[in-house]
Amino acid sequence: MTQLQNMHVQIVKDPAAGGVAGFKVFQQALAAGAKVFGLATGSTPISIYDQLTASDLDFSQLTSINLDEYVGLGSDHPQSYRYFMQHHLFNAKPFAHSYVPDGLNTDADTETKRYESIIAANPIDLQLLGLGRNGHVGFNEPGTAPQSTTHKVALTPSTIAANARFFDNADEVPRYAYSMGIGTILKAKQILIVAYGAEKAAAVAAMLQGPVTADVPASFLQTHPNVTVILDEQAASQLK
Numbered sequence: 001m002t003q004l005q006n007m008h009v010q011i012v013k014d015p016a017a018g019g020v021a022g023f024k025v026f027q028q029a030l031a032a033g034a035k036v037f038g039l040a041t042g043s044t045p046i047s048i049y050d051q052l053t054a055s056d057l058d059f060s061q062l063t064s065i066n067l068d069e070y071v072g073l074g075s076d077h078p079q080s081y082r083y084f085m086q087h088h089l090f091n092a093k094p095f096a097h098s099y100v101p102d103g104l105n106t107d108a109d110t111e112t113k114r115y116e117s118i119i120a121a122n123p124i125d126l127q128l129l130g131l132g133r134n135g136h137v138g139f140n141e142p143g144t145a146p147q148s149t150t151h152k153v154a155l156t157p158s159t160i161a162a163n164a165r166f167f168d169n170a171d172e173v174p175r176y177a178y179s180m181g182i183g184t185i186l187k188a189k190q191i192l193i194v195a196y197g198a199e200k201a202a203a204v205a206a207m208l209q210g211p212v213t214a215d216v217p218a219s220f221l222q223t224h225p226n227v228t229v230i231l232d233e234q235a236a237s238q239l240k
């Protein structure tokens with residue numbers, strides 16, 4: 001497999017093994033003094049959060065900052081990302097401060113500026129990312145500029161369809177989200193991106209071995225100096 005020097009690819013058997021591998025990346029970052037963790041939602045990070053929850057790691061003096069949130073969903077909505085984080089991580093492993101964009105703030109300009117200033121004041125040491133089937137990271141859909149900061153996003157039909165499984169039907173999936181931009185994500189000192197399953201294989205190959213292009217937002221990670229990539233065998237199956 002052709003490997004970029006700045007991207008350390010680990011191929012694991014399944015998501016459970018990926019959880020253990022991802023946990024080790026968190027453990028090493030903590031040991032190296034990381035204070036601010038950028039966190040992600042979706043099904044992919046769950047096995048890492050399970051490992052963190054079961055561990056004796058202590059985040060109670062640290063800060064977490066989540067990538068994104070649906071516009072229109074509050075913290076008590078079971079499909080909001082704040083709710084997801086409470087359930088999968090924060091209830092068991094509280095941080096001193098946990099930031100998630102406020103989906104109920106309908107003033108996009110104020111909310112995105114507020115969020116970007118939180119990140120500027122708390123530079124992210126380790127940013128965890130999942131990968132969308134169309135190569136998106138956070139909710140940075142194809143076409144997003146590499147310099148983009150936190151912004152309001154119109155979700156693509158493919159993302160709405162992919163996320164519809166969490167809602168009663170596709171009509172209930174929010175059409176907009178607040179998301180850190182590509183530029184925001186690239187400022188993190190270290191990035192850990194994780195992908196599992198055959199439906200991610202094309203996006204993984206494009207991210208790691210395709211041209212750096214806004215058509216595949218994750219390909220901008222090729223320009224970051226310190227990226228760890230954890231894949232299962234199916235997600236790695238289109239790598240050359």
Ligand SMILES: N[C@@H]1[C@@H](O)[C@H](O)[C@@H](COP(=O)(O)O)O[C@@H]1O
Nearest residue numbers: 041042043044130131132138139
């Ligand atoms: N905003 C999230 C992304 O942050 C996530 O990476 C992606 C993949 O989700 P999953 O891990 O469930 O495949 O879904 C959503 O679009």
